[in-house]
Amino acid sequence: MAFRTLAAPILTLTLVSVTFLGLSAAPPTNYDESKVPSYQLPDPLVLLNGDKVTDAKTWITKRRPEILELFKTQVYGTMPAPPKAMSFQVTSSDKKALGGKATRREVSIHFTADKKGPRLDLLLYLPNDADGPVPVFIGHNFRGNHTINADPKISFNKGWMRNGNGVVNNQATEATRGTSSSRWDVDAILAAGYGLVTCYYGDIDPDYDDDFQNGVHPLFLKAGQKKPGPSEWGSISAWAWGLSRGLDYLETDKDVDHKRVAVIGHSRLGKTSLWAGASDPRFALVISNNSGCGGAALSRRQFGETVKVINDRFPHWFCDNYTKYNEDLPSMPVDQHMLVALMAPRPVYIASAQEDRWADPRGEFLAGLGAHPVYRLLGKPGLPTTKWPGINQPVAGTIGYHVRSGQHDVTSYDWKQYILFADHHFGHDQ
């Protein structure tokens, strides 16, 4: 079948004759490169009917929509249109934030007319010394807006909070203020002339499996429907949808250049930023930080976390159809290089961490490489190397990549690369 052809000869580099797929239904976590099973990636430039895509028009009008539809119905689940009753409420705007260098703005996005329904609270920091509308980074945070900076005036989130990976209906305490600040280099972002927009992913959908009884999902159930259908949105789609609603607001904010919005996320929220960038072309630049399985990492490598493991542990993240591939990856019509390819021709940055083997750093690089032919078809440089770069040696074309030393995390080193990448593509450095 067409989608079982190899995407590019370079991807055969990882192919080895050892196949452990048949030995056991649930193989142990593999961290041994020599035990990566033999696999063939679907070719992003071959239509499901077998026709080769040789021009940009066919990519744009036929193959891209086909791949997008496959990710919607087979992986993350379809998303609804924004609710008609959606409204934006600027709840505060203070020019004296962070010692006077930024404006802190808070905005509630209401999804229902009565304002009692679920809502998404955005926190914006915009540099005060800007000459006009500024480009921004937007991304969800894991533990509430009040955790991203020690600023005592950030509104406190009283909603559901996760506790580690456990399902705990835990309320944040004041002591959590600023506790995630190492992941949000607000000073570097502002100094480089960018704004930061962040929101708490739990506002959109608390991150545990409850058959979607809370968050935004119930707002969109059809009469008599109890939960989303097998091809309808799971939590990652809902979180991505929330980022698009954030962008809807940014389009109305005169201090933000909404044509230069970079979407960013870490880990499960890196999967989310990729899916947001793929499903909403208004995001001008896309950043995946350590997104791993179901994010940038190639699923067929089965290195670290696998599709089966992620579906078993987090049944709510993807649509139910995704479980069809738990034990049958060869039949999956996509792999994650095709998710990266959906960003083309827009710039996309994939970041790995050396010790984050669970997320398969090499597999994240190979997904970028697998997307490269699509960028080339569209006349963009794509990824400037076919060789997995060394530690702390970023490479950047229209696809950027680095593997940082250290663990699964977002650090100032990562932000430095994202800012340089955005500078280049947003014309800040010209």
Ligand code: GTR
């Ligand atoms: C892990 C999960 C990963 C990653 C991570 C996170 O438990 O297996 O896919 O998403 O959580 O989001 O922190």
